[in-house]
Amino acid sequence: MEKEIRLIEESDYEKAYTFQCEYLDRENFEDFMQRVKSDPDLYFVTVDGSEVVGICYGSPSKRNDSVINLNGIAVNLDVTKKYARVGLGTNMMRIFETAVKKRSYYIIGVGSADDPKVEAFYLKNGFKPTELVVKGSNLEEIERVRVIDYESGILRREELRRKYNPREVIFVLEKDLE
Numbered sequence: 001m002e003k004e005i006r007l008i009e010e011s012d013y014e015k016a017y018t019f020q021c022e023y024l025d026r027e028n029f030e031d032f033m034q035r036v037k038s039d040p041d042l043y044f045v046t047v048d049g050s051e052v053v054g055i056c057y058g059s060p061s062k063r064n065d066s067v068i069n070l071n072g073i074a075v076n077l078d079v080t081k082k083y084a085r086v087g088l089g090t091n092m093m094r095i096f097e098t099a100v101k102k103r104s105y106y107i108i109g110v111g112s113a114d115d116p117k118v119e120a121f122y123l124k125n126g127f128k129p130t131e132l133v134v135k136g137s138n139l140e141e142i143e144r145v146r147v148i149d150y151e152s153g154i155l156r157r158e159e160l161r162r163k164y165n166p167r168e169v170i171f172v173l174e175k176d177l178e
Contacts, residue, residue, distance in 0.1 A: 003047065003053065005092055007044060013036070016045050019052045019074070020032065023072075024074050035071075039057070041099055046075070046088055060105075067109045070109070074089075089121060093125050100177060109172065110175075112170055119171060128149075128174055131171070134169050144172075
């Protein structure tokens with residue numbers, strides 16, 4: 001069966017919820033449903049037959065009313081299934097970008113996982129680093145600093161790690177769709 005990327009449907013809710021909790025955000029089902037219902041045009045699934053093998057979702061930014069945040073994007077990483085690193089994430093991103101433009105937004109923001117492969121994915125897909133966010137042991141925000149590019153951000157991240165010994169230091173990135 002061919003993999004299909006489409007808006008989430010009611011028949012996907014349970015599988016998408018389980019997938020989202022495994023790969024991205026752990027939340028209760030009611031919060032998941034509120035997320036889906038509040039922005040149904042910004043929640044996509046990749047399906048292979050009846051199996052959800054990828055998700056991509058976002059919402060308007062609470063910090064900047066001209067930005068849509070990409071809140072999560074993930075593909076099944078089971079190496080036996082061969083969904084990872086074959087373009088599914090990039091294809092979901094393109095469809096998400098089209099949905100963002102339909103809402104007349106032209107900037108997508110995202111907070112990256114503190115993982116070089118995830119950062120590389122966003123860079124490859126045209127995102128530019130704008131900030132670093134230092135997160136403490138309870139994921140509280142300790143500091144937020146501007147960065148001008150990825151290379152200088154890497155150096156600044158190491159300084160912040162030495163200074164705070166935080167749980168993580170993540171890049172915040174943006175993509176201009178105009």
